[in-house]
Amino acid sequence: MKKVLIIEDDQIIANIYRNKFTVDGYQTELAFDGEAGLKTMRTFQPDIVILDLVLPKMSGVDFIKQVRAEPGSARVPIIVFSNTYLTNMIQEAWKAGANKCLSKTNCTPKDVLDVVRQTIGGGGAVPTAAATPSSPAATAKPDFADIEGDTKFLTELRQTFIENQPAALTALRAGLQNLIKADNETTQLKTIHELYRRTHALAGNAGLAGFIHVAQMSAAVEALLKELYEKPKSINTSTLRTVASAVDFLGFLFERGKQPDRPESAAVNILVVDDEPISQRAVVYALEKAQLHSTSTADPNAALKLLTETHFDLVFLDVDMPGMTGFELCTKLRAMPQYKKTPVVFVTALSDFDSRTSSMMAGGNDFIAKPFLFIELTVKALIHVLRARLQPVK
Numbered sequence: 001m002k003k004v005l006i007i008e009d010d011q012i013i014a015n016i017y018r019n020k021f022t023v024d025g026y027q028t029e030l031a032f033d034g035e036a037g038l039k040t041m042r043t044f045q046p047d048i049v050i051l052d053l054v055l056p057k058m059s060g061v062d063f064i065k066q067v068r069a070e071p072g073s074a075r076v077p078i079i080v081f082s083n084t085y086l087t088n089m090i091q092e093a094w095k096a097g098a099n100k101c102l103s104k105t106n107c108t109p110k111d112v113l114d115v116v117r118q119t120i121g122g123g124g125a126v127p128t129a130a131a132t133p134s135s136p137a138a139t140a141k142p143d144f145a146d147i148e149g150d151t152k153f154l155t156e157l158r159q160t161f162i163e164n165q166p167a168a169l170t171a172l173r174a175g176l177q178n179l180i181k182a183d184n185e186t187t188q189l190k191t192i193h194e195l196y197r198r199t200h201a202l203a204g205n206a207g208l209a210g211f212i213h214v215a216q217m218s219a220a221v222e223a224l225l226k227e228l229y230e231k232p233k234s235i236n237t238s239t240l241r242t243v244a245s246a247v248d249f250l251g252f253l254f255e256r257g258k259q260p261d262r263p264e265s266a267a268v269n270i271l272v273v274d275d276e277p278i279s280q281r282a283v284v285y286a287l288e289k290a291q292l293h294s295t296s297t298a299d300p301n302a303a304l305k306l307l308t309e310t311h312f313d314l315v316f317l318d319v320d321m322p323g324m325t326g327f328e329l330c331t332k333l334r335a336m337p338q339y340k341k342t343p344v345v346f347v348t349a350l351s352d353f354d355s356r357t358s359s360m361m362a363g364g365n366d367f368i369a370k371p372f373l374f375i376e377l378t379v380k381a382l383i384h385v386l387r388a389r390l391q392p393v394k
Helices: 011-023 034-044 059-068 087-096 109-122 147-181 185-209 214-230 236-253 277-289 300-309 326-334 350-358 372-389
Strands: 003-007 027-029 048-052 079-084 101-105 270-273 293-297 313-317 344-349 365-372
Touching: 003 034, 011 027, 011 109, 011 185, 027 034, 034 048, 034 059, 048 059, 048 109, 059 079, 059 087, 079 109, 087 101, 101 109, 101 372, 147 185, 147 236, 147 344, 185 214, 214 236, 214 372, 236 365, 236 372, 270 277, 270 350, 277 293, 277 313, 277 372, 293 300, 300 326, 300 350, 313 326, 326 344, 344 350, 344 372, 365 372
Parallel strands: 003 027, 003 048, 048 079, 079 101, 270 293, 270 313, 313 344, 344 365
Antiparallel strands: none
């Protein structure tokens, strides 16, 4: 019997995977933090490890480095769960010796089971050896789960997720209030770390339960909070406002329905207007991190022409541009019938952020301050794109 070690600090998720692997014929052990995982690794001697990268006591990356340094486990396959927005952490995991990286919010237990079967065999995998029609191998369990049992299990999982939503939202809002009230960096960082852990758990649970939008939003917010924790100098009015908007939007996602989400079929198209080449490229790159397609231009007049030729779901406008300000461009945009409700986000200097946000927005929906974190703009874009698509037009 092949042995699987699962290292995951969320006990609900860990137990789901353990049950899935046990039913399929694997001997499975759990560990809920990095240090416990390392101890279990040495005693249990698994054939494969499934590892969350975000763990207490010892990170997933440090765990991989320790394992690869020990001769007895240097070659054991390690599959890691990652947040797709935490690209630096994913790269560190690859360099440390991870064999495969899976998105925690986008893969199901069956997806992970399939990867394990392909990597080490065992379980319910159909043997590869030739078999005659009358041999036991020919009637081996096919490579799929009990559909009826999975459906019942997923229904129960979704119901549990829905029942836990009010408590999860209350905790996020309380954490946000504590963050806003924090009067020193130590308190700020402690609160940000607590929020980070909560959004990490929420992203994983939402992904398993099929709530794609909650999972996608939570994963992006998790990445933003992680970056704020690691770069305290980035904590400012703009980033705090983005975190607050994200928590508010998660509340909207919780309230909008009780059914799992369907993946979006229509592509998103975003217009970026900024005369500063570096700033323009930074906005485009941040959108690419969320797999959001964009068209960019430095010329406000060219932007007006693009707006008449192509439909855009979201517009980012630099405020100070030669020939036509972002405010003036937004006023002209709002005069077009097809863009009366399209979200518009102004990009402005941090030193001018407070005065801009307290003034009339000229038809804009939001502000973000330069210099911005890539992931902050990603979060901002997801909020406006998803809200526009999910909220009924009045």
